[in-house]
Amino acid sequence: MARSERKPAPRKAVAADEGNRRAELIRAAGRLFVDKGYDATTIRDIADAVGMRSGSPFYHFKSKQDMLKAVMIEGLQAALAAQQAAVAGLKDPEEKFRALVRSHLRIILEEHTEFPVLLYEWRALSEESRAEVIAVKDRYEAVWQPVLRELKKAGRLGDDGKVARLLLFGALNWVVQWYRPGGGSGIEQIAERAIELFLCDKADKR
Amino acid sequence: MARSERKPAPRKAVAADEGNRRAELIRAAGRLFVDKGYDATTIRDIADAVGMRSGSPFYHFKSKQDMLKAVMIEGLQAALAAQQAAVAGLKDPEEKFRALVRSHLRIILEEHTEFPVLLYEWRALSEESRAEVIAVKDRYEAVWQPVLRELKKAGRLGDDGKVARLLLFGALNWVVQWYRPGGGSGIEQIAERAIELFLCDKADKR
DNA sequence: CCTACCGATCGGTAGG
DNA sequence: CCTACCGATCGGTAGG
Numbered sequence: 001m002a003r004s005e006r007k008p009a010p011r012k013a014v015a016a017d018e019g020n021r022r023a024e025l026i027r028a029a030g031r032l033f034v035d036k037g038y039d040a041t042t043i044r045d046i047a048d049a050v051g052m053r054s055g056s057p058f059y060h061f062k063s064k065q066d067m068l069k070a071v072m073i074e075g076l077q078a079a080l081a082a083q084q085a086a087v088a089g090l091k092d093p094e095e096k097f098r099a100l101v102r103s104h105l106r107i108i109l110e111e112h113t114e115f116p117v118l119l120y121e122w123r124a125l126s127e128e129s130r131a132e133v134i135a136v137k138d139r140y141e142a143v144w145q146p147v148l149r150e151l152k153k154a155g156r157l158g159d160d161g162k163v164a165r166l167l168l169f170g171a172l173n174w175v176v177q178w179y180r181p182g183g184g185s186g187i188e189q190i191a192e193r194a195i196e197l198f199l200c201d202k203a204d205k206r
Numbered sequence: 207m208a209r210s211e212r213k214p215a216p217r218k219a220v221a222a223d224e225g226n227r228r229a230e231l232i233r234a235a236g237r238l239f240v241d242k243g244y245d246a247t248t249i250r251d252i253a254d255a256v257g258m259r260s261g262s263p264f265y266h267f268k269s270k271q272d273m274l275k276a277v278m279i280e281g282l283q284a285a286l287a288a289q290q291a292a293v294a295g296l297k298d299p300e301e302k303f304r305a306l307v308r309s310h311l312r313i314i315l316e317e318h319t320e321f322p323v324l325l326y327e328w329r330a331l332s333e334e335s336r337a338e339v340i341a342v343k344d345r346y347e348a349v350w351q352p353v354l355r356e357l358k359k360a361g362r363l364g365d366d367g368k369v370a371r372l373l374l375f376g377a378l379n380w381v382v383q384w385y386r387p388g389g390g391s392g393i394e395q396i397a398e399r400a401i402e403l404f405l406c407d408k409a410d411k412r
Numbered sequence: 413c414c415t416a417c418c419g420a421t422c423g424g425t426a427g428g
Numbered sequence: 429c430c431t432a433c434c435g436a437t438c439g440g441t442a443g444g
Contacts (some may be wrong), residue, residue: 021429037329039245043423055425056429064423120326122383123243163391163399170380171373177328178372185369193369197403229413249439263414264440 003048022060022070024050030071030114038068038117038124069129070122075114076136079107083143093150100144101172102191108176109187116176156199168198228266230256236277236320244274244330245325274327275335281320282342285313289349299356300405305377306350308397315393316380322382362405374404 028049032041033170044054061067086103087096097148108115118133125133148165151157157164171194234255238247248268250260269275292304292309314321324343331339354371357363363370378399385396 035329037242037243039246040330044421053430054423055431055433059429062424075418099420124246138260160364163241163396164403166384167377167403169398170383171377174372174376174380177376190369190373194373197370197373218431246439250437259414261415261417261441268440344430406423 018060025057025060025067025073026071028112029067030075030117033068033071033117033121034113038121065126065129068117068125069133071114072118072121072125072133075112075116075118076133076140078112079104079115080136080176081141082107083180084142087143087147093126093147093154094156096147097151097199098191098195100147101195102188104172105187105191105194106173109164109171109181117154119173119176164198168194171197173179221388224266227256230278231263231266231273232277232320234280235273236318236323237321239274239277239327240319244327269343271332271335273341274323274331275318277344278327278339279317279325281322281324282346284318284338285310285321286346286349289312289346293349293353299353299360300362302353303357303405304397304401306353307401308394310378311393311397311400314379314386315387318358324384325379330397357405374400377403 025046029041029046031046032049035044043057046067047054047057057067061070082103083100084101088101089165090096108119118137148161149156152161175190179187183194231252235247235252238251238255242251249263252273253260255289260407263273267276288309289306292305296302296305314325324339350371354363355410358367381396385393
């Protein structure tokens with residue numbers, strides 16, 4: 001059976017396979033970009049990680065820069081889907097906010113190394129690639145926007161909405177730098193603490 | 207006078223000159239590391255920035271890695287000095303805290319590009335260089351420690367001191383990513399907002 | 413601090 | 429997707 005003849009796989013299966021290989025490359029690249037940085041990661045590193053030869057990634061991506069763009073967009077789209085699912089069905093703005101914070105932390109801390117790449121390799125993204133990534137980034141931020149607006153209207157976010165929002169994202173995104181799974185605080189505890197911090201006018205607090 | 211003879215400069219002046227060139231290299235490297243990243247910055251970029259030829263920086267530093275270490279330590283020492291000066295003479299823990307936050311923001315946003323290098327190029331620092339940098343970093347964090355402890359004792363920082371501290375640093379350090387001088391909020395306003403956020407049990411708030 | 417240089421590595425390509 | 433390869437660039441050095 002090792003030498004049994006095989007017809008070429010049907011077109012559909014081929015396409016799926018190619019998609020899988022592409023997805024594998026994106027995942028491997030994401031992990032390497034987070035661990036070593038974009039510039040310090042070589043095409044050879046990425047190829048090795050998925051068991052290809054050094055020239056082969058260029059069959060799937062036309063350049064290293066293109067891989068970076070793909071990683072970022074992949075991360076954003078996964079995050080976008082997760083956030084939309086997280087708030088689906090919720091009505092209360094505070095509940096929505098809590099769900100977004102928790103979900104955001106899960107996205108950047110569990111599995112999806114693609115999102116942190118967006119956070120920490122922005123510099124490496126070429127001018128030409130930026131517009132495309134920004135478009136998806138805007139859609140991600142658009143999920144937060146109405147929730148924060150409602151909170152502000154309810155007087156729960158202080159006067160300066162924009163600065164508060166940026167400080168919040170900073171506090172959350174920085175967690176990638178110090179969080180270690182299994183050590184110290186868990187994701188839910190960190191989320192709770194961050195929410196408490198930003199909703200400090202809460203009547204029932206302490 | 208253009209061609210007047212000149213004795214070789216006395217040893218002291220030579221040493222000072224060498225120190226100046228070294229300091230110039232550190233400053234130029236810091237700026238480039240922040241703008242382009244450590245890996246994307248070449249020795250030739252740095253040499254160009256101070257008007258040297260490509261081999262000459264190695265007269266002052268034995269490797270590129272050594273320059274990175276020097277930039278980080280320089281940034282930390284300047285920050286340490288600034289923080290000590292900021293709290294000198296203050297008694298009230300809240301006043302000290304406010305002074306530290308304001309000073310920290312000034313350090314990372316004005317002039318000293320060396321400190322952000324520490325924040326965003328940690329990955330690029332070799333294992334061997336780390337111990338030395340960590341030693342100075344610990345001294346920097348030691349300035350915050352007693353102030354935060356006092357605040358916690360006074361019930362002004364919530365229960366979980368460690369997570370709150372890390373969230374605070376995240377919010378502050380992330381400002382480097384979005385702050386633009388002259389546009390939107392100024393440093394003092396951002397500082398005020400961050401302080402308000404983290405001292406939200408304040409009786410006189412709103 | 414400059415000149416002149418080197419070995420290694422890297423992103424990318426042709427041709428199958 | 430592999431083989432074989434190339435031009436460019438980079439960190440670093442010898443010798444002055």
